[in-house]
Amino acid sequence: MRIEVLFPEYCSLFGDLFNVKYLQDCLPEAERIDVSLRDEPELKGEGLVYLGPMSERTQERVIKKLMPYRDRIRELIDSGTAFLLTGNAMEVLGSYIQCEDGSRIEGLGLLPVYAKRKMMRRHNSVFLGDWNGGEVTGFKSQFTMAWPMEGAKGLFTVKKGVGLNKKCPYEGLRVNNLFATYLQGPILPLNPCFAKSLLEAMGAPGVKLAFEEEAVEAYRARTADFHAKVR
Amino acid sequence: MKRTPYFYLVLFIAKLTRRLLLMLGRNATNFPGELAIWLCKSFIGRMPKPEKVVCITGTNGKTTVANLVEDVLDRTGADFYCNRNGSNVYSGVASLLISNSDWRGRPTKKLAVFELDERSSNLILPYMRPDLMLCTNIFRDSYKRNAHPEFILDFLNKYIPDGVPMILNADDMMCSGLKPGNPRTYFSIAKQPGDGGGSRNIVQDVPACPKCGGELEWDFRRYHHIGRAVCKECGFASPRAEYTVTELTGTDMQADVRGRTCRFPLANSAYINVYNSLAAIALLCELGLTPETIAGALGSIGISATRYMEEEANGRKAILHLAKGQNPVACSRAFENIRDYPGKKAVILFLDDFFDAQHTVENISWLYDADFEFLADQSVVQLIAAGTRHWDVYLRLLLAGVPAEKIDHMPNTDGAAEALRTEEPDSVFILYDVYTISLAEDTQRLVMERLKKEAAKNAD
Numbered sequence: 001m002r003i004e005v006l007f008p009e010y011c012s013l014f015g016d017l018f019n020v021k022y023l024q025d026c027l028p029e030a031e032r033i034d035v036s037l038r039d040e041p042e043l044k045g046e047g048l049v050y051l052g053p054m055s056e057r058t059q060e061r062v063i064k065k066l067m068p069y070r071d072r073i074r075e076l077i078d079s080g081t082a083f084l085l086t087g088n089a090m091e092v093l094g095s096y097i098q099c100e101d102g103s104r105i106e107g108l109g110l111l112p113v114y115a116k117r118k119m120m121r122r123h124n125s126v127f128l129g130d131w132n133g134g135e136v137t138g139f140k141s142q143f144t145m146a147w148p149m150e151g152a153k154g155l156f157t158v159k160k161g162v163g164l165n166k167k168c169p170y171e172g173l174r175v176n177n178l179f180a181t182y183l184q185g186p187i188l189p190l191n192p193c194f195a196k197s198l199l200e201a202m203g204a205p206g207v208k209l210a211f212e213e214e215a216v217e218a219y220r221a222r223t224a225d226f227h228a229k230v231r
Numbered sequence: 232m233k234r235t236p237y238f239y240l241v242l243f244i245a246k247l248t249r250r251l252l253l254m255l256g257r258n259a260t261n262f263p264g265e266l267a268i269w270l271c272k273s274f275i276g277r278m279p280k281p282e283k284v285v286c287i288t289g290t291n292g293k294t295t296v297a298n299l300v301e302d303v304l305d306r307t308g309a310d311f312y313c314n315r316n317g318s319n320v321y322s323g324v325a326s327l328l329i330s331n332s333d334w335r336g337r338p339t340k341k342l343a344v345f346e347l348d349e350r351s352s353n354l355i356l357p358y359m360r361p362d363l364m365l366c367t368n369i370f371r372d373s374y375k376r377n378a379h380p381e382f383i384l385d386f387l388n389k390y391i392p393d394g395v396p397m398i399l400n401a402d403d404m405m406c407s408g409l410k411p412g413n414p415r416t417y418f419s420i421a422k423q424p425g426d427g428g429g430s431r432n433i434v435q436d437v438p439a440c441p442k443c444g445g446e447l448e449w450d451f452r453r454y455h456h457i458g459r460a461v462c463k464e465c466g467f468a469s470p471r472a473e474y475t476v477t478e479l480t481g482t483d484m485q486a487d488v489r490g491r492t493c494r495f496p497l498a499n500s501a502y503i504n505v506y507n508s509l510a511a512i513a514l515l516c517e518l519g520l521t522p523e524t525i526a527g528a529l530g531s532i533g534i535s536a537t538r539y540m541e542e543e544a545n546g547r548k549a550i551l552h553l554a555k556g557q558n559p560v561a562c563s564r565a566f567e568n569i570r571d572y573p574g575k576k577a578v579i580l581f582l583d584d585f586f587d588a589q590h591t592v593e594n595i596s597w598l599y600d601a602d603f604e605f606l607a608d609q610s611v612v613q614l615i616a617a618g619t620r621h622w623d624v625y626l627r628l629l630l631a632g633v634p635a636e637k638i639d640h641m642p643n644t645d646g647a648a649e650a651l652r653t654e655e656p657d658s659v660f661i662l663y664d665v666y667t668i669s670l671a672e673d674t675q676r677l678v679m680e681r682l683k684k685e686a687a688k689n690a691d
Contacts, residue, residue, distance in 0.1 A: 009438035013371070013379045015559070015599025017433070018630070025630070038439070038446065055381040061444070119382075124375040126592050139594035141374045184374070185596025189626065211629050218622035225592050225619065 001030040001204060002047035007037045007054070007062060014141065016052035016086050018186040023048070025210035026199060037065060043072050045081045048202045053087020053184055056117070056143070062092050063107060070108050077110065082201040083178040086187060088144060090173060090180040091115045095149060111173055111180060112149035113164070119143050127183060128226045129156030129171055134193040137222050138183030146182070148173070155181055160230045177201040192216050232276040232358075234336070241271040242278075242336050245329050261318045264325025268354075275321065276358030278328045281312075281338040284359060285514065288347040288387070289367030289406065290377075291561055292507045293319075295538060296367055297346035299511035299529070304344070306528040307520065311342035319346045321354035342518075349383055350376055352390040364391060365398040365514050367506070369405040370455065370560040371434050374594065380405060380436045398513050400506065401472040402457050404437045404447075418513040419459075419472035420505055423479060426451035426458070434559055434600050442467040453502060454567065455560060474513040476505060486512070486522075493522040498533045501568050542679055545686035548658040549678040551671050556584045556664035557593075559600035565662055566605035574657030575612045579647045579674060583618035585666035595623050603631035612655045616640040617647040644670055648677035653685040 005020050024030055035041045037058075043049065054062060066073065073093070077083065091097050094113040097105040107114075123145065127138045136156050145165040148154070154163070154170025163171040164182070172181035179198060181187065188195040192215045199207050209215055245267040252259035267274040287297045301313045312331045314323050324345055331339050347355060366387070369380050377383050384405055391397075391410050400406040401417035428449045437456035440447055445464030452458035461468040478485040483496045484505060497508060508529070515525050540551040550572075554565040562582070569576055587593035606614060606628065614637055616624035621640040628638050639650040651659060659678050663671035 009435065014374050014596040015433075016596075018599040022630070037444065055379050057381060122375070122378060124594070126594065137592070139596055141378070141594065143378065185594070186599040189599075189630065190595075190623075211626060214622075214626050214629055218626045221622040222592060222620075229591050 001027055001202065002033060002044060003030050004033045004035060004042055004044070004047070004049045006035050006041055006049065006051045007058075007065075008034050008052070010037055010058045011052040011054040011062070011089065013053045013055070014087065014184040015186050016184065019052075019084065019086065019188045020050055022186065022189045022195065022210060023199070023202075026195070026207055027204055037061060041066070041069060043069060043076060045076050045079065046203075048082045048084060048198070049076070050084045051086075051089040051092065053089055056119070059088065059092060059097070060105060063105065066092065066108060070110065073108065074110055077175055077178050080177050082198065082203075083180070084198060085178070085180040087182060087184045088115075088142060090146065090182065091144065093180070094146070097144065111175065111178075112152040113146050113173055114149065115144040115146045117144045123162070125162050126226070126230055127156075127161035127171060128159045128223070128230065129161070130159060131156050131191075131194055132197055135159070135223055136183075136187075136191045136194050137219070137226055138181070138187055138190070139185060140182050141184055142182060155179060160226060189215055190219065190222070192219055232273055234277050238271055238274070238277045239335070241267050241274060242329070243334070244270065246334065249326070249329060258316065259330070260314075260316060260326050261322050262326070263329050264327070265322035267325050267329060268322060273358060275325050275328065275355060278325070278332065279336050279338055280328075280359060281331075281343045282341045283343070283362045283518075285342070285344045285363045285365070285518070286347045286356075286361040287344070287365045287367070287514070288349045288352065289365070289400075290349070290370040290372050290380075290383070291558070291564075292367040292503060292510070293346050295504075295507045296365065296510045296514070297344060299508060299532065300344055300514055302532045303511065303515055303520070303525055303528040304342075306531065307524055309342060310340050311344060312340050313344040314346055319348040320351040324351075324355050324359070349387060352387060356390040356392060360392050361395050363398065363514065363517060364395050365510060366400065366406050366409055367510055368400050368403045368457070369409075369436070371436055371600065372560070373557045374596065375557070384409070396517070398510070398517060400457075400510070401470045402453065402459060402506075404441050404456060404460065404469060407470050408441055416474070416513060416517060417470050417472035418474040418506075418509045419469075420453075420476040420479075420502065420509065422451045422459070426453050428452055432563060432602055434563070440465060440467050454564070457502075474509060474516070476509055479505060484508070488512070488516060488522050491522065493526065495522070495526045496530045499539065501564075503564050540675075542675060544679055544682045547656070547682050547686070549675045549682065550658055550660050551675055552660050552662050553665065554582065554662040556582055557597050559597045559602075562597075562662075563602035563605070566602055569611065569660050570605040570608045572658060572660075575610055575655060576658050576660060577613040577615070577651055577656035578606060578611060578660045578662065579615045579617065579651070579678075580624060581618055581644060581647070581661070581663045581667050581670060581674075582616070582624055583620050583664075585664060588619040593620060595620055598623060598627045603627050603633070607632035612637065613652055614638045615647050615650050617644045617650075618642065644674075648674050648681060651678060651681060653681050
């Protein structure tokens with residue numbers, strides 16, 4: 001099992017790399033490959049490819065870096081390789097990012113979504129959504145809102161909080177085994193049910209999670225708090 | 232900016248409001264300024280300024296540095312005012328200008344020292360040009376307010392006026408690159424025993440050369456991105472400093488001050504406190520004070536009791552240590568300080584955001600950027616996580632490698648002191664956020680009572 005982490009030195013702004021650390025704790029035999037922005041991605045098509053949130057300038061560098069690999073990434077998505085994209089990483093694979101001055105940053109065009117960026121309007125919110133018969137909790141802190149395009153399939157159904165944009169009924173996108181969400185930070189240790197689904201998509205069904213009982217208790221307490229406090 | 236009759240009317244209303252608030256027993260450090268800016272957006276720009284304005288900003292340490300500067304100025308009889316008891320955002324600055332002026336707005340003192348929240352610089356700096364500006368460092372901070380360091384760097388670069396003399400941290404490659412065209416002075420701590428090239432922290436906000444993205448060769452990396460490096464590709468390097476600490480002891484430091492060797496007393500020799508003291512010394516020297524005058528005044532100044540306070544009973548200590556919530560770097564510094572503190576330690580963690588705990592679910596992603604791994608040290612014998620998010624802190628501690636049997640956790644903060652196993656630790660650290668000082672102080676009192684009872688029991 002391989003976990004390929006793209007550009008971890010730049011793409012982890014909100015504790016996001018703990019998603020990978022948690023997967024390593026769940027799969028001690030997994031091989032982690034960190035690909036620096038100075039190096040070339042491997043994209044071998046087994047296990048998981050992970051990309052976390054990044055600054056706006058880094059987004060442009062990452063798009064430039066991955067553009068030559070666009071067809072390979074499409075091939076991997078189509079063939080069912082697991083991808084996890086958190087925070088604004090989704091925008092890298094999306095259609096385009098519209099900036100405040102009207103300019104556009106073209107993405108890889110692999111996901112049916114575009115984003116609008118407003119640097120002086122940071123959006124912060126908490127999120128509760130449906131996932132696979134259970135619930136997912138998370139947090140959003142971002143300069144962009146996203147709009148799905150034709151053919152888009154949402155990842156989580158919004159119960160509390162904001163989806164891809166304030167009117168969108170769902171958060172994130174799913175294409176085969178690609179999971180893309182704006183939820184930031186350590187979504188896997190915080191959401192055992194989602195972590196299990198991702199592990200299944202990676203080809204490791206039924207794996208016991210690291211500190212599973214404790215993670216489930218923490219998740220239950222947090223979910224109860226969401227229901228009690230968040231409108 | 233022109234002072235119109237409307238400006239004078241707004242000033243009159245703000246001053247009257249301040250008087251009323253003071254008569255009602257309120258401190259009036261924020262509202263008069265907020266009202267004035269609401270009535271006149273460019274109020275700060277129109278207010279006359281003192282002869283010299285100094286601003287202190289940065290992610291971590293700005294309050295401590297401002298307090299040190301103000302304490303030294305106070306002891307040397309300087310004619311100045313500051314926002315020590317007020318707010319560091321735009322309304323606090325406006326309130327201070329109002330309270331330190333006559334009815335026509337003319338300043339009553341010659342020097343003003345403002346601690347400045349970096350996120351408020353867009354609302355203050357276009358209207359008030361500093362004569363000297365100090366930036367302590369730039370780190371990842373609250374995700375909600377500060378987004379990421381590159382955003383803050385761009386923000387400061389945009390709003391700090393061109394030409395303002397800067398005092399910057401030479402050991403922080405982001406901070407040292409601020410306003411590259413402005414005149415500048417740097418401070419630094421030279422490589423010390425124990426400084427290595429590797430990274431022990433999760434957060435690394437300068438992962439590569441800030442100029443070209445090339446690989447950095449670190450002479451040493453003290454913590455996070457604090458250290459000295461050179462780019463292997465473009466040669467960009469940490470700058471040479473005019474104020475350099477060359478030697479540290481537990482109680483004082485030797486520094487090279489523009490070519491002169493000087494000694495200064497230290498209230499605490501943890502690196503963050505050395506950086507804070509050094510930044511204050513550099514600023515005071517640039518204001519014209521002599522190193523001897525500064526050293527004399529520093530001798531009688533400790534760290535603010537609201538940030539760090541030790542109490543001792545029968546050789547064992549209960550220590551209050553500020554660990555700003557939602558600030559992973561500040562918490563990591565606190566965790567490392569605890570690991571490095573001598574003896575066996577117990578730690579009480581009050582990490583919840585005070586306001587979020589009441590009204591919503593706190594964004595706890597920051598727990599996974601903070602180096603809880605420092606607390607997995609053998610010398611830490613017990614950890615007590617108390618508060619709404621106790622289960623989340625418990626899980627994070629387990630993932631950091633802390634054995635479950637060392638951890639107690641509970642929703643109720645009142646039970647934290649009671650959960651302490653008093654027979655084990657030599658010191659008990661109580662970590663708290665700025666809004667939970669009274670909770671921490673109450674807990675410290677209870678811990679002291681328990682330590683004294685334990686000592687009495689052993690004496691029997």
